[in-house]
Amino acid sequence: MRHKGPWKKHVVGGLRITGLMIAGFLVFGLLLWGAAVAFSKLPGPKGPAWVALIVACGIAVHTAQRWAKALPGLLILAAFNSLVSAGTGHLINNPRVPFPREVALGAALLFLASSVLSAQFYDRRLGTVDRIALLAYVGFMVWGWLSKLLLTSLTLGVVVFVLAWVNHRFRRRPTTQ
Amino acid sequence: MIARRIESATSVGCGGRHHEPQSLNRYAYVLNNPTTLTDPLGLCGETYTTVSGQGYRDAQGNLHFTNVDSVSTAVGDPCPVLPFDRFAVQNWIRTISFYIQLERAMAAWRERQNALTPERIAALGLRTADQTFGQCMEQNASNYSVAGVADFAFGANGEISNSLMWGTVGGNQITGTYFAVFGSSEQSARNAFTTGAGSAGNVVSTAMGSPLTYGRRTTAVMALNLASKPGGPPLALSSAARGAKGFIGKLGTGSFKLAVDIGFTLAEAVGCSIHE
Numbered sequence: 001m002r003h004k005g006p007w008k009k010h011v012v013g014g015l016r017i018t019g020l021m022i023a024g025f026l027v028f029g030l031l032l033w034g035a036a037v038a039f040s041k042l043p044g045p046k047g048p049a050w051v052a053l054i055v056a057c058g059i060a061v062h063t064a065q066r067w068a069k070a071l072p073g074l075l076i077l078a079a080f081n082s083l084v085s086a087g088t089g090h091l092i093n094n095p096r097v098p099f100p101r102e103v104a105l106g107a108a109l110l111f112l113a114s115s116v117l118s119a120q121f122y123d124r125r126l127g128t129v130d131r132i133a134l135l136a137y138v139g140f141m142v143w144g145w146l147s148k149l150l151l152t153s154l155t156l157g158v159v160v161f162v163l164a165w166v167n168h169r170f171r172r173r174p175t176t177q
Numbered sequence: 178m179i180a181r182r183i184e185s186a187t188s189v190g191c192g193g194r195h196h197e198p199q200s201l202n203r204y205a206y207v208l209n210n211p212t213t214l215t216d217p218l219g220l221c222g223e224t225y226t227t228v229s230g231q232g233y234r235d236a237q238g239n240l241h242f243t244n245v246d247s248v249s250t251a252v253g254d255p256c257p258v259l260p261f262d263r264f265a266v267q268n269w270i271r272t273i274s275f276y277i278q279l280e281r282a283m284a285a286w287r288e289r290q291n292a293l294t295p296e297r298i299a300a301l302g303l304r305t306a307d308q309t310f311g312q313c314m315e316q317n318a319s320n321y322s323v324a325g326v327a328d329f330a331f332g333a334n335g336e337i338s339n340s341l342m343w344g345t346v347g348g349n350q351i352t353g354t355y356f357a358v359f360g361s362s363e364q365s366a367r368n369a370f371t372t373g374a375g376s377a378g379n380v381v382s383t384a385m386g387s388p389l390t391y392g393r394r395t396t397a398v399m400a401l402n403l404a405s406k407p408g409g410p411p412l413a414l415s416s417a418a419r420g421a422k423g424f425i426g427k428l429g430t431g432s433f434k435l436a437v438d439i440g441f442t443l444a445e446a447v448g449c450s451i452h453e
Binding site for chain 1: 348356
């Protein structure tokens with residue numbers, strides 16, 4: 001049997017990664033859109049949004065082992081963004097939007113803590129509690145966006161990660177008789 | 178002797194203009210002003226007098242008129258007034274007319290650009306005529322980010338990219354750092370760093386230092402990563418580096434976000450470079 005050439009493996013691997021990234025963005029978009037429409041106070045049909053939200057959550061829980069590896073990097077960049085915002089007093093993404101320095105500094109600490117805590121999911125095989133914790137963290141981020149309660153939502157996210165860590169430590173400890 | 182029709186043409190001086198006395202001098206070269214004028218092709222304007230009539234030419238070739246019908250005077254090319262020959266002047270005229278046409282074409286193109294609605298210019302990420310490069314980059318910073326793409330995808334009109342949560346997570350690190358270090362029209366990050374805006378600003382200033390220290394901090398992080406490597410800094414850092422490197426390894430996935438941000442920033446910079 002003839003083996004595939006290395007270039008073919010690279011091409012196939014690259015396309016696979018690209019496809020997965022696009023799929024990941026689509027699922028994240030579905031989650032964002034579903035949450036925004038489902039929890040908004042605007043009149044209109046919310047059935048499709050709830051369906052999208054449930055489907056997106058299901059996919060997110062099922063694929064958590066993959067996207068959890070990206071969390072530490074993304075969150076450390078968010079912490080860096082918050083530090084820059086604390087320095088400028090404005091949103092990094094739009095200098096016209098003011099960002100209270102105290103809030104930005106607090107967000108930087110919470111994002112940093114989230115990044116460090118989310119690194120626990122990098123190596124280990126995720127259990128049900130871990131997957132729920134990850135979904136809850138994403139849910140708190142969406143809630144922080146909708147409610148504009150940045151620090152509260154991030155604090156709750158950190159608490160969820162701490163609980164997941166405690167749960168892992170507790171379950172890993174051998175029982176004594 | 179048979180009289181026949183003959184014509185005589187004689188040159189009578191260079192120009193022969195009364196308001197320029199030197200032009201009446203037949204032997205003066207370029208109006209006796211050779212330091213500023215030249216006439217390399219001998220095209221200095223001359224007055225030609227033509228005599229028509231009947232007469233004969235003698236053995237020496239001289240003309241003798243027995244009856245003069247007409248005497249006419251014609252003025253040749255004027256003396257060159259520029260220190261260039263005719264061809265150089267023509268080239269200058271051609272060059273200038275080319276630039277005039279080019280300028281007209283550019284003006285027409287600029288007019289077409291200005292005819293675009295502000296919404297269309299914003300959508301294209303182009304720079305308007307009254308914007309500086311920095312202002313254009315600032316205006317488009319929200320659009321050229323992950324959060325901005327989410328805005329576009331959901332028709333959210335900035336609700337995602339301008340929120341503190343998604344702006345922080347999905348904001349563009351590259352442009353954000355650019356504004357932080359070099360400031361923007363809305364705020365001056367440099368002033369915020371150096372003078373501080375109130376007590377919070379002073380705390381931040383103390384904690385983060387000035388933008389000038391960023392380079393040192395980056396170098397320190399890199400040094401940490403290279404600690405205990407051949408050629409890297411020794412050794413006192415190596416034990417600390419092991420732990421840091423282990424964590425940094427887990428952050429590798431963040432490089433994808435940085436790559437996306439660099440791509441967005443380049444696209445934005447191209448858009449803001451197009452106009453003018």
